[in-house]
Amino acid sequence: MFDDRISDYTEGVAAKYLSAVDAEPGKSHQHEIGGLPAAGFREWLGTPGKEEEYRFRARQVYISDDDEEPIICDSHVTWYDCRRKVAHRSPEYRLYYYDSPVSTRISEGDFFLVAKLREEALPLQDLTLPQDGAALKPGSLLMVFAPAGSTAERQLRLLFGLGDIGERFKAGELDAGTLLLPLRMMLETLGIELNKPVRSDDEWTERLLATFGGKTFPATADFSAFSRDSIAEQTDAQANPDTTLMAWMDHEEKLFRLYERQLVQTQLRAGFGEHGDDVDTFINYSLSVQNRRKSRVGHAFESHLDTLFRLHGLHFQQGRGKGNVTENNARPDFMFPSFTAYHDPAFPAGSLMMLGAKTTCKDRWRQVLSEANRISSKHLVTLEAAISEAQTDEMASHRLQLVVPASIHATYTARQQVELQDLQEFILQVKTAQLH
Secondary structure, X not given: OOXXXXXXXEEEEEEEEXXXXXXXXXXXXXXXXXXXXXXXXXXXXOOOOOOOOEEEEEEXXXXXXXXXXXXXXXXXXXXXXXXXXXXXXXXXXXXXXXXXXXXXXXXXXXXXXXXXXXHHHOOOOOOOOOOOOOEXXXXXXXXXXXXXXXXXXXXXXXXXXXXXXXXXXXXXXXXXXXXXXXXXXXXXXXXXXXXXXXXXXXXHHHHHHHXXXXXXXXOHHHHHHHHHHHOHHHXXXXXXXXXXXXXXXXXXXXXXXXXXXXXXXXXXXXXEOOOOEOHHHHHHHHHHHHHHHHHHHHHHHHHHHHHHHHHOOOOOEEOOOOOOOOHHHOOOOEEEOOHHHHOOOOOOXXXXXXXXXXXXXXXXXXXXXXXXXXXXXXXXXXXXXXXXXXXXXXXXXXXXXXXXXXXXXXXXXXHHHHHOEOHHHHHHXXXXXXOO
16 A cells, blocks of 8 residues: 655645735736745745845646646746845745746635645756746745635645645645545646655565566556455455455555556667657657556546445446447446346336446536436445535535545545445445345
8 A cells, every 4th residue: 555645745835825916917016926934935945145036946737626637837936035125124035926827827816835845756847947047946846726615725735734724824734644545646637756665566566567467558457356356355345345445446556556667667768769769659658658547547446346346246237338328328337237227117217326436526527417317316436535515515406426435535524424425335225226
């Protein structure tokens, strides 16, 4: 299992809600954010003198619940004393940012998080810097913006150990605990390299190479089966389906990273194209690695759920099977007891159940609503942590029941937790429906 913490990647972090002068060009002639010293950030960014400016490379991210993917760009920021030309005034340090695809999206009231990252955590593009004499400092910054009250804000606050915050910056708690798999997945979307060594790497790598050969990636189903079987003695799917699912997902993520590292290193040593330096071939290979990372998690999630349901003796079919569709050619991820029963008018609708499976929700949860018209109350299982109350309230208004593994429940508010189902409860509900 992974045992890393956010402190393994971050030296310091703070957050605030943006004021008008922080974000609105019409209300400020500057592109700068103030207040960082109150959170102790001078310890991480340094103290420029009266004639100095410090420049840092920065990854800027804007995350909205309405966007399928975050807006991400690499830029740079300048750290300086805005009172340096005013005699007899105490210093006031601000972070000056430049125009970028991210800065055009921000507005007053947005949640803003800035983190000083450890050097190895964030490889950035080699940007051309302004020729103004500012010293480029080691390290890099992560600057993340999100609408106030959004799911993204709640997840960022959870990820970086931030409680309630006000208008002024508040520092986070970097050693709050080990990273849940859903939070590791969010870090990856921000571009953070999650390559911290884990225990028994060499032993697991040898087992993977002996099993799969180290030439290509096996089918997801085969890799998922290996992941489950290799920790079978540590799990009990019958007694603890929730902890078992998370153990399977977490272990497979670890094994995937180890095996991917071997394959990518081998390809890097071999080079790309006939002479080893073909740029287009390299870019295509890089894109294939990224796409595999994105698609694999969802397929693994469905594979592990399929195994869990079979071990519990449930009758069901997956939507990916040939002809397994409902109205408008929709394909629910799981149909209970079968698609044949769903299309049989004589089969009672009250004994039908369907389950959508999405590792993260975003706006994609609405797809589930139109996937089976005969079933009025639908279910959706997800690994996403800390979804906003506004979003879960909207789900409930559409009679969509959220199913979340028990270990993730604590990331939701007390009011939300009352309405959540865990996997064990969902399995029991299916069993009860299939007894009638």
